[in-house]
Amino acid sequence: MLSQRSFRFVFTKLKILEPQNARNRSTFYCNTDERNYNKLKVIDDPETRLLKVGIIGVPNSGKSTLINYLMDRKTCPTSSKVHTTRSKSMAVFTEGDSQVVFLDTPGLVNENEKHKYKLGNTFLQDPKNGLNDADIIGVVHDVSNNYTRERLDIKIIHILEYHNHKPSFLILNKIDLLKSKRKLLDITRLITDNCIDGKPIPTSSPKRGANKNKEIRGWPYFKDIFMVSALIGDGLHDLKSYLMRNAKPAKWEFSKEVWTDQTAESLIQKLVQAKLLDFLPQEIPYLLKAEIELLDVNEEGTITTSVVIKSPSLRISKLVAGAGDGRLRQIIQSAQDDLQNAFKTYVRLRIILDPSPNTVLS
Numbered sequence: 001m002l003s004q005r006s007f008r009f010v011f012t013k014l015k016i017l018e019p020q021n022a023r024n025r026s027t028f029y030c031n032t033d034e035r036n037y038n039k040l041k042v043i044d045d046p047e048t049r050l051l052k053v054g055i056i057g058v059p060n061s062g063k064s065t066l067i068n069y070l071m072d073r074k075t076c077p078t079s080s081k082v083h084t085t086r087s088k089s090m091a092v093f094t095e096g097d098s099q100v101v102f103l104d105t106p107g108l109v110n111e112n113e114k115h116k117y118k119l120g121n122t123f124l125q126d127p128k129n130g131l132n133d134a135d136i137i138g139v140v141h142d143v144s145n146n147y148t149r150e151r152l153d154i155k156i157i158h159i160l161e162y163h164n165h166k167p168s169f170l171i172l173n174k175i176d177l178l179k180s181k182r183k184l185l186d187i188t189r190l191i192t193d194n195c196i197d198g199k200p201i202p203t204s205s206p207k208r209g210a211n212k213n214k215e216i217r218g219w220p221y222f223k224d225i226f227m228v229s230a231l232i233g234d235g236l237h238d239l240k241s242y243l244m245r246n247a248k249p250a251k252w253e254f255s256k257e258v259w260t261d262q263t264a265e266s267l268i269q270k271l272v273q274a275k276l277l278d279f280l281p282q283e284i285p286y287l288l289k290a291e292i293e294l295l296d297v298n299e300e301g302t303i304t305t306s307v308v309i310k311s312p313s314l315r316i317s318k319l320v321a322g323a324g325d326g327r328l329r330q331i332i333q334s335a336q337d338d339l340q341n342a343f344k345t346y347v348r349l350r351i352i353l354d355p356s357p358n359t360v361l362s
Contacts, residue, residue, distance in 0.1 A: 049098040049247035054134030056105055058153050061142040062173040066230035067091050067102045070240055074342040075260050075267075076104050077274035081285070090261040092254050098247040099254070103134055131159065136246065137168040139219075140230075143187055144177035150190045151217040160219050169224040171239070176229040188225060195220035264303075265292045267342060272307050272351070275335040276320070279327055284319060287312055293352065303343060306350040317353045328353070 057063045064076035075091040091102040131137060139156055143149045160168055170192065178184055194201050198221050224242065228235035260267065269290045276285040294306040311317045321328045332351050339347040 048252050050250035051247040052101045052135045054103045054131040054137045057140035061140045062230045063140045069233050074338045077270040079274040079277035081277040092258050094256040098244050099252045100243050101253050140171045140173050143172050144174040152191050167223045170222040172227045175227050191218035193218045193220040271338050272335050275331045279331050301345045304348045308352045308354050310354050314355045318357045
């Protein structure tokens, strides 16, 4: 296994930057001098505008998918299973004089869920602490879930109460899966307590008997509500415009070339791990760990990377590979596509299984 010293470009002290030339996306800003990078990080310009947006929601509500669409690149790993996002990260969007920094946090869980999925303490700490730097909080709510769509999770309400001095807005996601527009309005009234910014919604009337048991269902202090489908982009143009308008005069957090605070190694590991969640059944992907063995960028900007998938047994390694190595080939192709979308350049991905069922593919 190669050490970080053997990388042609040392990414560990650097955040990921855009190519130097927007028309030629093969050349990356790579600087191994940490002092020079620190000069890039903060832009001292009184004419710049900044907004730091904390995005929260329960697992699989669509937080990362939403950010990816707004960014127009695979900055946050996504999958069909819960707990794909395992630590907080930033996605940076800069346009004109305005910069929007998205703070992506793990889905909110309780102690039982933490132990069930063998999650770290960050799942309990990051969503709350990660909002300390946020200027505004966006709550993503899945309206397609029949069991949870008519109330906000109590953990979200507690976080909003803790940060009640900060403005918040509601994002009703997956509206394309909800056939009844009347149902969408009913859901909105329930999870906002019929209020916007603490004031009753005009012409709305609560359901008869809805408040008899005084059950807490929503948050009445959302400043705005957006109805979107993050997967297909419906409604996200208005959301992006809203965020750009709310940026305030301030120094940028990052240079305009920066699009995430993650290192290249970290992003590659997370994207590969997300593909394991997509392609493997039940609890199996939660037992696997992706580790970088090699990361190299040539003069043309092509990224070559090898990732080792560590599994607890040979039997599970064979399950990952699949019959005739077919499943592993699918994982490699899908992960490679996502990596190319993220880095905006060609990526050669090699996955090695450990313990190995005599399978090495590229």
